[in-house]
Amino acid sequence: MMASDIHHRTDDFRKLYRQILSDLQEVMGTSYDVLALTCSGTGAMEASVTNFFSPGDSVIVCSAGKFGERWVELAKVYGLSATVLEAPYGDTVSPDRLRQALSTNTRGVFVQASESSTGAAHDVKTMGELVQKTDAILVVDAITGLGTMPLDIQAWDLDVVIGGSQKAFMSPPGLAFLSISPKAWAHSAAATLPRYYFDLKKEKKNSANGESSWTPAVPVLLALAEALKYIKSVGMTNLVENAQLLAQATRAAATALGLELFAPNSPGSALTAIKAPPGMDSGLIVKDFRRRFGSIVNNGQGSMKGQIIRLAHLGYFDFPDLFAVIAQLEIILAAHGFPVTFGTGVAAAQHFYAHASLAKEVTHV
Amino acid sequence: MMASDIHHRTDDFRKLYRQILSDLQEVMGTSYDVLALTCSGTGAMEASVTNFFSPGDSVIVCSAGKFGERWVELAKVYGLSATVLEAPYGDTVSPDRLRQALSTNTRGVFVQASESSTGAAHDVKTMGELVQKTDAILVVDAITGLGTMPLDIQAWDLDVVIGGSQKAFMSPPGLAFLSISPKAWAHSAAATLPRYYFDLKKEKKNSANGESSWTPAVPVLLALAEALKYIKSVGMTNLVENAQLLAQATRAAATALGLELFAPNSPGSALTAIKAPPGMDSGLIVKDFRRRFGSIVNNGQGSMKGQIIRLAHLGYFDFPDLFAVIAQLEIILAAHGFPVTFGTGVAAAQHFYAHASLAKEVTHV
Numbered sequence: 267m268m269a270s271d272i273h274h275r276t277d278d279f280r281k282l283y284r285q286i287l288s289d290l291q292e293v294m295g296t297s298y299d300v301l302a303l304t305c306s307g308t309g310a311m312e313a314s315v316t317n318f319f320s321p322g323d324s325v326i327v328c329s330a331g332k333f334g335e336r337w338v339e340l341a342k343v344y345g346l347s348a349t350v351l352e353a354p355y356g357d358t359v360s361p362d363r364l365r366q367a368l369s370t371n372t373r374g375v376f377v378q379a380s381e382s383s384t385g386a387a388h389d390v391k392t393m394g395e396l397v398q399k400t401d402a403i404l405v406v407d408a409i410t411g412l413g414t415m416p417l418d419i420q421a422w423d424l425d426v427v428i429g430g431s432q433k434a435f436m437s438p439p440g441l442a443f444l445s446i447s448p449k450a451w452a453h454s455a456a457a458t459l460p461r462y463y464f465d466l467k468k469e470k471k472n473s474a475n476g477e478s479s480w481t482p483a484v485p486v487l488l489a490l491a492e493a494l495k496y497i498k499s500v501g502m503t504n505l506v507e508n509a510q511l512l513a514q515a516t517r518a519a520a521t522a523l524g525l526e527l528f529a530p531n532s533p534g535s536a537l538t539a540i541k542a543p544p545g546m547d548s549g550l551i552v553k554d555f556r557r558r559f560g561s562i563v564n565n566g567q568g569s570m571k572g573q574i575i576r577l578a579h580l581g582y583f584d585f586p587d588l589f590a591v592i593a594q595l596e597i598i599l600a601a602h603g604f605p606v607t608f609g610t611g612v613a614a615a616q617h618f619y620a621h622a623s624l625a626k627e628v629t630h631v
Numbered sequence: 632m633m634a635s636d637i638h639h640r641t642d643d644f645r646k647l648y649r650q651i652l653s654d655l656q657e658v659m660g661t662s663y664d665v666l667a668l669t670c671s672g673t674g675a676m677e678a679s680v681t682n683f684f685s686p687g688d689s690v691i692v693c694s695a696g697k698f699g700e701r702w703v704e705l706a707k708v709y710g711l712s713a714t715v716l717e718a719p720y721g722d723t724v725s726p727d728r729l730r731q732a733l734s735t736n737t738r739g740v741f742v743q744a745s746e747s748s749t750g751a752a753h754d755v756k757t758m759g760e761l762v763q764k765t766d767a768i769l770v771v772d773a774i775t776g777l778g779t780m781p782l783d784i785q786a787w788d789l790d791v792v793i794g795g796s797q798k799a800f801m802s803p804p805g806l807a808f809l810s811i812s813p814k815a816w817a818h819s820a821a822a823t824l825p826r827y828y829f830d831l832k833k834e835k836k837n838s839a840n841g842e843s844s845w846t847p848a849v850p851v852l853l854a855l856a857e858a859l860k861y862i863k864s865v866g867m868t869n870l871v872e873n874a875q876l877l878a879q880a881t882r883a884a885a886t887a888l889g890l891e892l893f894a895p896n897s898p899g900s901a902l903t904a905i906k907a908p909p910g911m912d913s914g915l916i917v918k919d920f921r922r923r924f925g926s927i928v929n930n931g932q933g934s935m936k937g938q939i940i941r942l943a944h945l946g947y948f949d950f951p952d953l954f955a956v957i958a959q960l961e962i963i964l965a966a967h968g969f970p971v972t973f974g975t976g977v978a979a980a981q982h983f984y985a986h987a988s989l990a991k992e993v994t995h996v
Contacts, residue, residue: 273927274804304805305670306845309828343827432846439639440669440805440848460708460825463674480671481797483805485850562638 280476310442379411387534522614645841675807744776752899887979
């Protein structure tokens, strides 16, 4: 089933690959170069360090969770001089803090558009405005941000934007991709950090010929090509709006059930993190979803483990799925002794849906 | 078709992943640690440089083609002090040359078991004997060597052996893996080169828990799991023997057709490189295979482009496929004016097969 008969050094492959890169540009809404790599998103994060910076470069990391910490680790491994602006889990780093930290020496700023460990979203638009005025480049991990929040790559001056096949792009994992601004390419000319497998200049040159530098994960490319067709038919704007509506409905349901949101101040739409009721380990909820229903929701990561559950809204996911998830959650909470009137959360999501679809119909007239 | 419902942080995944790593150990015939990475084989080659060495380390590269040159490039990017033992394309680096080059300072030796650009195979057994007596580790790119030639990893003291999902392992590309000896792990303790995505110590720790460090190419893992079941049922020894028989039969066919072999002195069994007839561009042959029959054979790479064709024997490939390939080759050569008596090459391969299978039946009595 998984076997592919496309060999990666054929015209069929080159046609497929050019189409994928062009479709990625289209759905990301940018004419910047978009390159693909066979790796997880973390590989593309590493590429964004090694291709644009040199040892000792001053950079700023905006860290608001586990993936922010990954930038900190990468900066350390590659000898960058990093100023870390840290926000507590569930919160975000404000553009004001970035404004104060930026100096004439700053060569780069790293941030998550959507911090997947907490569900919080950074104001990358304002950050782009700030960084654009300096010599630094803004590197945005948008692995769960793309397709779940508006990201106007060029208008907002986002120099490097990283995505992955397995999130909003509805495909299996195995591929990451990034858009690269001319300013970032100018940085790359001076960057001396070592790189080989993740060599973006080499990748750009080969992509221009419809080829990847190294043997790519062909089955994931084939799946991604189909997913991109679907995303183009739906429209990226509608996809983002749908994720936003789902996230709002989830927050309404959680609130109706008396549950506390984990990132109430800057909630993203890739996922919603909800605190487990006091005294209940969120791992029990995750296990029950799996055991009772074969459903997957995620536990907190790192220090958040046992404290929160994370409900995803991205990818091939819509309201019927959400209604079902909330209904399951109600049953699980009740089974663990949390007072629940069945249907309360579902009804809140339904009401939200009914109002939103009504509003949308009016808009469409 | 490509969608997978295995999430990579579940017990189902952990069970699958443990089974794959254990099956890889079994078919590679080693109790050394075997780790998997989501990348092409080149990523695992890079990991073998950054995890075991420090800047300035003295290493020896045995280079006999395009993939040998990749070791040279990697050594350069990461600041290793490399002595390059070069052999002309089609030839190999002899163990004697390695013996003379090894010094007490040597920290590592890099080689291809099978050089895929030419089809030639190195004598890694003798190289292992030599390197074992020193402080160096022997790093073997066996991406097309595994499953096509005997490789007794522990008895031959091969410290790091690299494989890829898409070659003898009959799966789509997207995963690489490596076996690592205790001596190589001891090297890694002192290695200071930077690494993050390809951090083998981290990967070892996570693998022990049935997890990959980063989101893996799940569809390729699922395909690999099935392929490993098949390989175990056939037996790695039989798989290797089959590739060897196919390679011998191919050489017999080429010779019968009056074609010249490209690597006559140390032919491997992953593929056979055959020179195009004088005055004929091998690219024409490759194109005709594609255009007339939808079949894929490979052109030479780099400076060999236009001079040779490469017929693969590895993976899910057997005598019927070979007979068909030779018959197609005969037609294509004739169409380009090369004198061919149809069936000559096929008959040579058939005779070889008949003798080999007879011999095998006798052996089995």
